[in-house]
Structures are given as structure tokens and as C-alpha cells.
Amino acid sequence: MLHDAVYLGGYDMEEKAARAYDLAALKYWGSSTHINFPLEDYQMQLEEMQHMSRQEYVAHLRRKRSGFSRRTSIYRGVTRFLWFCYSFPPLN
Numbered sequence: 783m784l785h786d787a788v789y790l791g792g793y794d795m796e797e798k799a800a801r802a803y804d805l806a807a808l809k810y811w812g813s814s815t816h817i818n819f820p821l822e823d824y825q826m827q828l829e830e831m832q833h834m835s836r837q838e839y840v841a842h843l844r845r846k847r848s849g850f851s852r853r854t855s856i857y858r859g860v861t862r863f864l865w866f867c868y869s870f871p872p873l874n
Contacts, residue, residue, distance in 0.1 A: 788840060791847025802843050805831070809839045 790806055793799035804817040805824065809831050813821055831839050 789844070790840065791844040793847060798847075802847070805843060806840060809834075809836055 788806065788810075790799075790802045793802060800818040804819055805827055807815045807817055808821075808824060808828065813828075834842065
């Protein structure tokens with residue numbers, strides 16, 4: 783099964799990268815998807831994302847990133863594939 787790569791931005795801290803992944807995963811796949819932190823941590827963001835398309839929300843996440851340029855975050859899983867947690871390399 784193929785998945786499209788979704789760039790979420792570069793992050794200077796592991797927790798920020800994990801939270802960006804969680805928010806994008808929630809937007810793409812809903813509250814039943816696997817996330818890194820409790821769903822209750824994201825109540826405000828869940829309300830916010832209801833008014834945006836997937837593309838708009840990913841752009842919103844990118845604007846909030848740490849400022850690394852594309853593909854230079856040390857937490858590269860977030861910059862490579864949305865469907866992998868930040869700490870896992872892509873499987874071939």
C-alpha cells in the first residue's frame with residue numbers, strides 16, 4: 783500500500799515533532815488513530831482543525847514549526863512520512 787509523503791516541518795525538539803505528527807494524524811485519520819500523547823491534550827486543536835481542510839491544517843502546522851528548512855530536522859520521520867511516528871524509519 784502506498785502513502786503520499788506529507789511534510790510537517792522541521793522541529794528542534796522531539797516532543798514538538800511528536801505533537802505535530804499527532805495533530806496531523808488526528809486530522810487525517812480521526813481520533814481512533816495511534817498518537818503519542820493522550821487525546822485529551824488536543825481538545826482545543828481538535829476544535830480548531832474542524833474548520834480547516836487537511837491541506838489547510840498541514841499548512842497551519844508548518845507555520846508553527848521551529849524554523850528548520852525542509853528535510854533538516856534531526857527528527858526526520860516527521861519531515862518524511864506522516865504515517866510513521868517520528869522515531870521510525872520508513873519501511874520498504
